[in-house]
Amino acid sequence: MDINFIYDIFAKCSCVTTDSRNCPEGSLFIALKGASFNGNKFASEALSKGCKFALVDEPEFADGKNIFLVDDCLIALQALAREHRKRIGTKIIGITGTNGKTTTKELIAAVLSRKYNVLFTQGNLNNHIGVPITLLGLKKDHDIAVIEMGANHPGEIETLVNIALPDFGIITNIGKAHLEGFGSFEGVIKTKGELYDFLRANNRVAFVNSDNEILTNIANGIEQVKYGKEGNGNFASAEVKDASPFLSIKYNNCTIQTNLIGSYNFENVLAAITIGKYFDVPGTEIASALENYVPTNNRSQLKKTEKNSLIIDAYNANPTSMRASLMNFINISAENKCVILGDMRELGNDSQNEHEAIVKLLCSYNFKEIHLVGSEFKKVAASGMKTYENVAELTDFIKGNPIAGSTILIKGSNSMQLIKTVDFL
Numbered sequence: 001m002d003i004n005f006i007y008d009i010f011a012k013c014s015c016v017t018t019d020s021r022n023c024p025e026g027s028l029f030i031a032l033k034g035a036s037f038n039g040n041k042f043a044s045e046a047l048s049k050g051c052k053f054a055l056v057d058e059p060e061f062a063d064g065k066n067i068f069l070v071d072d073c074l075i076a077l078q079a080l081a082r083e084h085r086k087r088i089g090t091k092i093i094g095i096t097g098t099n100g101k102t103t104t105k106e107l108i109a110a111v112l113s114r115k116y117n118v119l120f121t122q123g124n125l126n127n128h129i130g131v132p133i134t135l136l137g138l139k140k141d142h143d144i145a146v147i148e149m150g151a152n153h154p155g156e157i158e159t160l161v162n163i164a165l166p167d168f169g170i171i172t173n174i175g176k177a178h179l180e181g182f183g184s185f186e187g188v189i190k191t192k193g194e195l196y197d198f199l200r201a202n203n204r205v206a207f208v209n210s211d212n213e214i215l216t217n218i219a220n221g222i223e224q225v226k227y228g229k230e231g232n233g234n235f236a237s238a239e240v241k242d243a244s245p246f247l248s249i250k251y252n253n254c255t256i257q258t259n260l261i262g263s264y265n266f267e268n269v270l271a272a273i274t275i276g277k278y279f280d281v282p283g284t285e286i287a288s289a290l291e292n293y294v295p296t297n298n299r300s301q302l303k304k305t306e307k308n309s310l311i312i313d314a315y316n317a318n319p320t321s322m323r324a325s326l327m328n329f330i331n332i333s334a335e336n337k338c339v340i341l342g343d344m345r346e347l348g349n350d351s352q353n354e355h356e357a358i359v360k361l362l363c364s365y366n367f368k369e370i371h372l373v374g375s376e377f378k379k380v381a382a383s384g385m386k387t388y389e390n391v392a393e394l395t396d397f398i399k400g401n402p403i404a405g406s407t408i409l410i411k412g413s414n415s416m417q418l419i420k421t422v423d424f425l
Helices: 003-011 039-049 073-088 101-112 130-135 156-164 185-192 194-201 213-218 263-278 283-292 319-331 348-363 375-380 391-400 418-424
Strands: 028-030 053-056 067-069 091-096 118-120 144-148 168-171 205-209 223-229 236-243 246-251 254-261 301-304 309-313 337-342 369-373 386-388 407-411
Touching: 003 053, 003 073, 028 039, 028 073, 039 053, 039 067, 053 073, 073 130, 073 156, 091 101, 091 156, 091 194, 101 118, 101 144, 101 263, 101 283, 130 144, 130 156, 156 185, 156 194, 168 194, 168 263, 185 194, 194 205, 205 213, 205 263, 223 263, 236 263, 246 263, 254 263, 254 283, 263 283, 263 319, 309 319, 309 418, 319 337, 319 348, 319 407, 337 418, 348 375, 369 375, 369 391, 375 386, 386 391, 391 418, 407 418
Parallel strands: 028 053, 053 067, 091 144, 091 168, 118 144, 168 205, 205 223, 223 236, 309 407, 337 369, 337 407, 369 386
Antiparallel strands: 236 246, 246 254, 301 309
8 A cells, every 4th residue: 555545544543553442532543463463353443442544454354444455554554654754854863772771761851851842752662563653643843752762683773763764863882681682792782783874874963972882883984972971072971979879970060969770870861961962951951850850660769668778670681781780789888788689581592691690799799688580590599599480489488588677679670570579578
């Protein structure tokens, strides 16, 4: 089907939905398919619930005057998003990276929103479906869009940048994550670098952390706006003032006190400062936006309960972020430090070595208690470390052996569900 025809249909609709359980009045339903669902089967139902039109890719379901057949609904969704992005013409900042991309995206959006009407990725809608859906939310009055792009296999960032067509780009960092999908650390570098490849080929601008050797090496040939620690001729520079536990930074002889836990968030905050400065957001507004941002979704959060102080960083985990969280926790001044760590997923053949490295790090410090959850940690745990096959085993233990008067770091892959421990701590 011709993209212009699809766009004409979209233009008559209030929004796009791919979920027949959520059908806003006048919306366009696009029937996606997955391993365990087939959206084609729900096209008629979507119309009855309020959708104006539907796109399907199986002829037997194209049985109404407002249901249109396309070759592939996913490709149609992506092509529609690209076309809409081109027609609206909003400036787009693409963001990817191994760690910190969601926090950085939200910080950038908070800063830019002090001056501009900003669209930004909601939650973790950063894949081949989430990015198009986000772009289809662009309106003519949006000044800037901040689009998060995630990947766990080669070529995925290339796909996303060719949908979003970013004018600017930022890679937060490149670390050891999803090694099972990427095949190697070099595979991670290549895939994340696909954002730079697009910027380079299209004469666009990259915001580059000058303190990160990997990023500076792969950014050759791109127009760069550099940021980093004091020195190096950066467009914006700052330094960590304190991180015990909340991060404060010194920028332009002023102190910005954030609500983010950990010195590892320094780069994320400085990226937001840099982009705010580049887009002429006043310095006082940049500082205010950063000081008023409160993290959610179990990322770098401090929660004080009746029993303990919890540092919750349980949304995701990989060797790079796990080590950063632990080193920050080690440097925090607190009594009775305990750690609850969950397996780092999708590390493939490197899994045992990476979990062993974390255990070795744990052995170097005198934590009050160490609780390790998951089969990978269980295989390599050292003497004195308590291990559990899953979070249910851990919560059962805590019920019978309450932890109190402690500062506890909770860190692990989201699928380990360590957030379930919070109610018992």
